[in-house]
Amino acid sequence: MKVLYFAWLRERLNRASDEVSPPPEVVTLADLVAWLRAQDEVLDHAMTNPAIFKLSRDARIVPWDTPIDGAREIAILPPMTGG
Amino acid sequence: MKVLYFAWLRERLNRASDEVSPPPEVVTLADLVAWLRAQDEVLDHAMTNPAIFKLSRDARIVPWDTPIDGAREIAILPPMTGG
Amino acid sequence: MIRVTEKTFDPGAELNAFQAAHTEAGALVSFTGIVRSKPDDPISALILECYPELAENELATIRQTAIERFSLIDAAIIHRHGRLVPGETIMMVLALAPHRRAAFDGAQFLMDYLKTDAPFWKQEETATGLRWVEAKPEDDDARARWAR
Amino acid sequence: MIRVTEKTFDPGAELNAFQAAHTEAGALVSFTGIVRSKPDDPISALILECYPELAENELATIRQTAIERFSLIDAAIIHRHGRLVPGETIMMVLALAPHRRAAFDGAQFLMDYLKTDAPFWKQEETATGLRWVEAKPEDDDARARWAR
Numbered sequence: 218m219k220v221l222y223f224a225w226l227r228e229r230l231n232r233a234s235d236e237v238s239p240p241p242e243v244v245t246l247a248d249l250v251a252w253l254r255a256q257d258e259v260l261d262h263a264m265t266n267p268a269i270f271k272l273s274r275d276a277r278i279v280p281w282d283t284p285i286d287g288a289r290e291i292a293i294l295p296p297m298t299g300g
Numbered sequence: 301m302k303v304l305y306f307a308w309l310r311e312r313l314n315r316a317s318d319e320v321s322p323p324p325e326v327v328t329l330a331d332l333v334a335w336l337r338a339q340d341e342v343l344d345h346a347m348t349n350p351a352i353f354k355l356s357r358d359a360r361i362v363p364w365d366t367p368i369d370g371a372r373e374i375a376i377l378p379p380m381t382g383g
Numbered sequence: 384m385i386r387v388t389e390k391t392f393d394p395g396a397e398l399n400a401f402q403a404a405h406t407e408a409g410a411l412v413s414f415t416g417i418v419r420s421k422p423d424d425p426i427s428a429l430i431l432e433c434y435p436e437l438a439e440n441e442l443a444t445i446r447q448t449a450i451e452r453f454s455l456i457d458a459a460i461i462h463r464h465g466r467l468v469p470g471e472t473i474m475m476v477l478a479l480a481p482h483r484r485a486a487f488d489g490a491q492f493l494m495d496y497l498k499t500d501a502p503f504w505k506q507e508e509t510a511t512g513l514r515w516v517e518a519k520p521e522d523d524d525a526r527a528r529w530a531r
Numbered sequence: 532m533i534r535v536t537e538k539t540f541d542p543g544a545e546l547n548a549f550q551a552a553h554t555e556a557g558a559l560v561s562f563t564g565i566v567r568s569k570p571d572d573p574i575s576a577l578i579l580e581c582y583p584e585l586a587e588n589e590l591a592t593i594r595q596t597a598i599e600r601f602s603l604i605d606a607a608i609i610h611r612h613g614r615l616v617p618g619e620t621i622m623m624v625l626a627l628a629p630h631r632r633a634a635f636d637g638a639q640f641l642m643d644y645l646k647t648d649a650p651f652w653k654q655e656e657t658a659t660g661l662r663w664v665e666a667k668p669e670d671d672d673a674r675a676r677w678a679r
Binding site: 227269271273276277 | 579582584585588622642645647648651666
């Protein structure tokens, strides 16, 4: 499964994506974020205030409690500044 | 002094304007309207609900109690429907 | 810019010219009014009567008031009169501001004032003749919300 | 119509094409966002990062929601990404309705949702380097007013 990072999160991590294989206990997107943070200090620190981030699953914004199931691509999205 | 009529008021009167010389006791635009209505039954009837009309003096919308003074051109304006 | 005209105009060209005239703006809102013909009540034309001198003066006042009230960088009003067929552009307002809220408020203010204070009167041309468009009470309400 | 693109576009041509595609509309509101450089804090460019697949999906959803909620005849969103210099058009929304209120509400709704839900991130290029534009709390407030 691919995890994408954008904007200043991508910059802080110094990479745009990770290819990950989470263990079976990682059921929801929230679980995935917790699992990723536990493995990466920079990500953990960058997401100290998790409420500001939105998450997408296969290019659709979804709630944090959405199952990851057979997701192909997850993205962690800092607050958007388009328009 | 010229008095202009517009839209359905012009149509009901069957003329676009009058050239008038009101007597000295006609001081304000409201006086002028009263004086014009007293002389013209069609105008009197068309203005039964005077509150819907606006008045202009030399191409500026002004309150009904504005003096006519040396006005050149007064207009009686039915509710506007531009835009 | 204020323009009261019997001529057609190109809304896209007006939008681009207005935008190009200013460099420091962030937000541009435009409103375009178009002659409508409803399938269940078709019209062949809309005939706009106008008192041009008063229209020029009132539109200039409305524009200046909007610019001051919403700190707009610029505002423009173009309004046609004469005979227009369905699909033709009746009028356009443009409001330019640093941010979107002022641009939207400015454009709506311009429209609400223009509806009740600009000396234009519409007549619809139908198969059975001409009929005057009645003023809508909600236009007075829309204008009243800006009172303060 | 939804378009996410790195290419420049012509706002006036888009306005005219959108208007020409519909005959029964009375009111068209457009919003154009333009790259701003303030004299006291100039920028040389605005760099927009984008997640294109998600942008296409989200903009389509926002558009469809606006059309249904305000009974719009049509709505369109065009949004650029990449490097844009001051004066360039960043994005445009268009809302077409029978009457002006729905067109204004529709366009504002599109903007408010787009600001918080469309995956674009702005970076300002200045003499001293690049800096990320911070999300504004008032953008969340603006979006929240449509909750019901």
